[in-house]
Amino acid sequence: MDYKIFVNNPWQENTIVLYDETGEAAVVDCGCFSKEEEVRLQEFLQSENLRPVLLLNTHLHPDHVFGNRWMKDVYGLSTCAAREDDFLLEHAVEFAAMLGLKGVTPPPAAGESIRHGDVVRFGASEMQVIAVGGHSPGGLCFYSERDKLLLSGDVLFAGSVGRSDFPGGNGEELLAGIRERLFVLPEEVKVIPGHGPLTTIGEEKRHNPFFS
């Protein structure tokens, strides 16, 4: 499995395209906000001859769903996410306004709901769904055992963790979830967070200040 990261929208969110040798792709957290960001993603897909067949969300905060309307219109995909986060989608416009971004287009409703223990597939690839609440109630991480790759959403960052002061957040649940469900993965697993640089499970176990 290959990946390509696009940093999108005023919150510098990581939109991740996963793809493999079959030419099928999954888009995770499509945060495209401007026309330019949509065009950049579309041109990448076209230049690599990729066909997006799956849209996933680690969670449904506004900065992770800005591009969902566009994904639906252009590729016919509705996002797969945890049901517990649906309320965030319903309040996305107010939530974005609260964070200083007025006049955003309401995102479309989520499609299939996914939960801890599920496996999501595209092409010849699959990812395990690992739920970690606390940043949002329905926070999900996506893990490829074969590729030793984890998409951690806003749960775990390089040297930090997600904030827990948004609606439905819980700091203790967040830290416990990271310890029990992410830090049990092999140390060499590469982590792509929802914002900021890449890291590894080993690096975060040793140096993340929230766990020392």
Ligand SMILES: [Zn+2]
């Ligand atoms: Zn978030």
